[in-house]
Amino acid sequence: MHLSSFSEDQDITWIEVEAPEQASESVGFAAFGLSAALLRGVAEAGFVEPTPIQAQAIPALLEGRDLMGQALTGSGKTAAFALPAMHRIAELPGLQLLILVPTRELAAQVSSEVFKLGQHAGIRTAAFTGGQSYSRQEKILRQGINVLVATPGRLIDLMENGHFDQVNPAIIVVDEADEMLDMGFLEDVKVIFEKFPGPRQTMLFSATLPKQVLSLAQKITSNPVELTSSFADSTNNDIEQSFFVIDEHERVNAAIRLIDSDNVSKAIIFCRTKEETDALNILLGARGYNVNCLHGDMEQAQRSRVMAAFRRSEIDILVATDVAARGLDVEDVSHVFNFHLPFDSRGYVHRIGRTGRAGKAGKAITLVTPRELRQLEAIKRMVGAELQLGKIPSREEVNAQRLQKIYADLFASDLDGKLYQQVLESAKGQDQDHLVLFTKLLSKFLQQGRDEGPENIGLRGERLESALNPQSARKTAGQGQRRAPRSRMRRRRERDAAKPERQEMGQAKKTPPYAFDENRKRLLRRFIEKLYAVILSDFG
Template sequence: MTLFSDLHVHEAILRAVQEMGFEEATPIQAEVIPKVKNGRDIIGQAQTGTGKTAAFGIPLIEQMSQDEKYPQGLVLAPTRELAIQVAEELNRLGRFIGVQALAVYGGQEMTRQMKALKRRPQIIVATPGRLMDHMRRRTIRPQYMKIVVLDEADEMLSMGFVEDIETILAEVPEERQTLLFSATIPKRLQSVVHQFMKNPEKVQIKSKGLTVANIDQRYIEVPEKQKFDTLCHLLDITPPELAIVFGRTKRRVDELSEALTQRGYLAEGIHGDLRQAQRDKVLRKFKSNTIDILVATDVAARGLDVSGVTHVYNFDLPQDSESYVHRIGRTGRAGKEGVAYSFVTPKEMSHLRFIEETTKKKLTRNDIPTSQEAMQGRYQQAVDQLIKTAEKGNLKDLEQIAKTLLESYDPVTLVSASLKVTTKEPEQVKVTLTEEASLRPKKSRRKQERRGRSSQHRFTTESRVRGKRKKK
């Protein structure tokens, strides 16, 4: 066990860490922090949820000077959600030492970001496309950067940002310190390492498994046309406190969130086509439990850090194993248990076996839930609500009415009627979902993985912008 106090962390940062409720460093933090403090370039290979942001964030903040006119630290992230999340954590870590981080990403007004840059943040957390926009405008000057962090580098590679990264690193001073964090190190990423890093030291944290042990992973083999009713039945049988439903495309997310709302569930969708203000509004509702079901694409949910997610539903099976791991990793956090359901069409069963093989985890098969089971679930919700209301008390205003009713009806009949009134009967609206293409077995599994990852990310705003630049 390594305590943060054992790592000679700056006193002001240590205070922030302790107020965040942490004393013991994770394995990657215990290994990376001393090496970065000694000036080494680092390649950190670890899965999501290992604490890598604090691993690079603490020594990064320690190197920042408040007297410099320009930002001295740069963190590159693949998505706006991750950029925002990283900046928020860096600001929490640096609040007592006076170091500030600014998230810079596409989808937000450029003038707003330029105004924020005038407040002279020490660290920029950026998506590659938007950073290059600022570099062209000379509103961010990379030649003053002392330390650069590439976070989730394999994701940036799969999203087509590798040339942007090379352009950015070529503008940063050669004497900089470079830190790279990635779940995998593919060959194309190795070329970036050889070209832009100086004798990097590799820190590899071996996870006990690709998936989290305290997630109950299940699958239901279900025809495409029965998926929506299956989802609704599951939501009724075991109502989640907070749930994320994953759809493969933005159109699917829109249709699903609208259909769930029509059925009476508190649900909203999030994907790359929403304006940033809309995305932020939906996430605030989800974090505050105003809605309890978030429907999302993989890209929109990447970097999403919401505690208390009890259920994940893969409405559409993800196209690669790593995306599956990222999806179900939204639940079962902080030692709590979570449940992940995957809906698998008959044609996709071979793909499910491939995911089981690569994650080394066999999923539990569940039968398609019935309408009767769903109805019993709604009755149970009504019973729980009735008991909760009775235990709260404050019913004196209704006591006389209750006594009058008891003169005409027996208690069993009255309670039964009360449960029927309380039971949430879903509106039987007609729901039409665009049928998604099933995942058929491919000749080459490696090609399948590559094709899956590229298709999941090709719709992001920044990828489209980058694609237009390449055509020019």
């Protein structure tokens, strides 16, 4: 741990959180002096040793200090603020802990974890978000709660109706503050803090610390302890990061090839737009994958069903936009795919934080075109991450992997004696060797794969080297033999001779099999609208 002082508008104590492998040995949660009821909840939740942020945050928060913490989802920050907060409000009546979060899904997750940790301490918890019944939320307030997890919009609606006139929480937490900024909620957060003037203990957590978040923290906190961890520590410990250079039209085939070859058990594929999310979900489903999608245009009930199915592993692949997937905490996500690059480094950090959680290994795979390499380099510099260049395997290599897996499964399986006798009877009188028949059977099976891409996908050889090192490629090209200057008449003759060839190439050029241009988006919308019209006419 490193301590230093910093002073601008106020005094802040900075605490740099060390990576887990460098942290000092912990003696467990009991050493914090938490109540027996909370420790029981901790044990039932399966927590044994505090994470680095928990080890640093809990003692300071138990002392009543304000806190500004830089931490990713999955680092244990919910328990880091919830345990000391519930310990401090255990004897206080009414609503004493308010937790502000940016999304409905995150509200449900945080509320669930707080309930599990505090259930034996008699802590009553609720989550208020948009899309839920006002009357039900008003009834819960009348019955009385101690902890409220809420999105800013719904909380302000209830405040304007006078439901919080007699409330002044002892502790307020702002979670995922940078996401609040991206979603335009910072002004709402300021309004909420004006409603509850204090005195109070304030905590703010954010994966990144842009200027607007730092400014908010300085306004709502008083002499806070700040916990920071470097991006390199956050992104490299348990996540293997790689990138693959492809042409634009190869994105779908590249993703499918990597899913089939990389032992993907549960994955999230991040897209930039809702239209792209819908289209990729439909295409992967048509190829036979167990997939569903999540984006902002879906009704809350539908989003909740999709997330519940994904958590129960009823869905293997979730295609999602950044907004819809913010703050998601799902166990055992083996892979995160960046189908397109995120818009900035903060988006990258949030995306890949969905895997490699709780000490488990995970993989983050990013697909980029040569034009996007500069943007990827900027993200790598900002995040401080090491991304390894990967090569997409050929179809033959993937089939070889599948064949090895088939053999491994066969050797580990029990023999069905009845079926074996049927096979022997069917093979009588055949003039082909059983091994030949078995090979033909395997060939048919491998041909039925979901991979419809070409043998090789992605840039290779000189094209890849040129894309990765454009300056070197230009320099090498400049060292070649200079052509003799051509006369104006000669250049005109060459140009006229090339016209038929260019016209023929233009006619033969095919539309890429997968390109989300505006025309395709429009056609997709029309198709969906017509489909809905047919359904309504048949069943309405």
